[in-house]
Amino acid sequence: MKRQSVTSVPRSESLSLVSAQVALWQRLGEVSDPRKARGRRFPLSVLLVIALCATAAGFGSWRAMAQWAAAAEPQEKLRLGLVPVGAFGLVRAPGADTLRRVLSAVRPGELEVLLRVREVALETVAADGKALRGSRRGTESAVMLIGAMAQDGTLVAQQRVADKSNEIPALTPLLSVLDLRGVVVTADALHTQAETAKVLVEEMGAHFVLTVKRNQPTLWETCRSIPWHEVTAVHKESGRGHGRLETRVTKVVTWGDLAFPYVRQVARVVRHRTVEASGKRTREIVYLITDLTSQRAAPEVVARYARGHWGVENKIHYVRDVTFGEDAARIRTGHGPQNVSTLRSITINFLRWTGSSIADAQRRLALAPHKAPLDLFGVPADQQLSS
Structure with a gap:
């Protein structure tokens, strides 16, 4: 054309x-x-x-x-x-x-190039997966995609996760199409893998902010055992959205005693949520690890990276599902x-x-x-x- x-x-x-x-x-x-x-x-x-x-x-x-x-x-x-x-x-x-x-x-790879028709100066890239539920056929699983979102909400890369596999081996091929030198990559707990951190730092020249949950019990317990009551580097913020009031308290500490490559800091994010209609309250604790030093990533910066990663749900997944009805789509072949x-x-x-x-x-x-x-x-x- x-x-x-x-x-x-x-x-x-x-x-x-x-x-x-x-x-x-x-x-x-x-x-x-x-x-x-x-x-x-x-x-x-x-x-x-x-x-x-x-x-x-x-x-x-x-x-x-x-x-x-x-x-x-x-x-x-x-x-x-x-x-x-x-x-x-x-x-x-x-x-x-x-x-x-x-x-x-x-x-698909030729179409996915069209996601990058506009130059975006990358500061952060948030990687996250999503299942196309309507693509499920009989006993076959739904098509699973993993995408990379820039800090402004632009989806800059997308790839399919191989059948009978998961997002972990798909992350490196996804990010390899981007120039990530100096860029901060955020990902959920599934991608908190030592090999992933090595590839990001050693091969791509990127930085990482990765989530730690109980799927990594030893790492999670080490993060939990840090004397957080003594940590003074704190950032607190509140916001309202989707009928909920949320307060996030982020503490960050320089911590080298961790069995994970390149980690310089550990963060604890405590999220307090109140459902305005019912008054129901919940409290959740999430730990983050990063190779960024305290000079590069103060508590408010780490909090911004974490908030940006969680924004994938609102900026990408929510729009595709609610506005464009992606979950209801019944396109299944090829x-x-x-x-x-x-x-x-x-x-x-x-x-x-x-x-x-x-x-x-x-x-x-x-x-x-x-x-x-x-x-x-x-x-x-x-x-x-x-x-």
């Missing part, structure tokens, strides 16, 4: 969004077509644009994507790259079977579940880059379900897309 100009970007949108749109079109044209050349009715780039725009508009199944394309106005179909055929110049849209067959065969999840993530990134809230951006899409997605991704208004 060739794109020569951006013609429909509102002035209020930033130059960084415009550059992301330009990069998107360039990279869409580089995705390899899994089909043989003979018999192709629609270029791959056109099918990808349709699937991406339809997904943004909330049409998430193959059938819904086809219906979205068929319902577009003639000028919008031309913007999508659909061309008139026959004596009467009819513009036909691809059917659900075509979209399913082709997009289930596209190599690479379909992974590829459509990538399309959702690309959409979320672009919505976030508009500078408004996801909710406001989503409402604009709902008010103009064809034009607004085309504008969001910078589809040219005055020219027909070509393969």
Whole structure:
């Protein structure tokens, strides 16, 4: 797909969004077509644009994507790259079977490159996994993905976890596509492994903030036995969200007596939560370990890294499940579940880059379900897309 100009970007949108749109079109044209050349009715780039725009508009199944394309106005179909055929110049849209067959065969790694169409200066990267529950087939497990989120909420990498495996061996391949020199990587307790820490520090030049829970009993007990009542480096913060009032108290201490490579500091985070509707109160203690020194990571900095990691649930998982209904999606065949999840993530990134809230951006899409997605991704208004 060739794109020569951006013609429909509102002035209020930033130059960084415009550059992301330009990069998107360039990279869409580089995705390899899994089909043989003979018999192709629609270029791959056109099918990808349709699937991406339809997904943004909330049409998430193959059938819904086809219906979205068929319902577009003639000028919008031309913007999508659909061309008139026959004596009467009819513009036909691809059917659900075509979209399913082709997009289930596209190599996921080529689509996942589109997550990085905008340059993001990485400070932190939070790695976390998510199951696509609707992809479960019979006795087969649901497709499991692991993603990496930058500090601004952008999902910058995503990969599938191998069947009959877990997230641990998938973390290194996920992060290897990023330049992590000097970047702080945060991960949950599953990834608190000595080998993971060595790879991050020795091979990637990164730093780590890892969670310690009872799945590492010796490490957890060592962290718990630190005389926390004597620690004076403390940071306290409170916040309200999702009907809960939460207070977090973070204590950090320099501690070298730990059987884990490169650890410089240990932190204890005590989270007090109160459900405002019922008044129910809970208390949770989480330990963190990091290779960062006290000069680089004071208690308030460690607390920010921890809060940023927990933000994956709100900024990525919640939006994909609630706004885009990912858990309810029933796409199951081939690479379909992974590829459509990538399309959702690309959409979320672009919505976030508009500078408004996801909710406001989503409402604009709902008010103009064809034009607004085309504008969001910078589809040219005055020219027909070509393969």
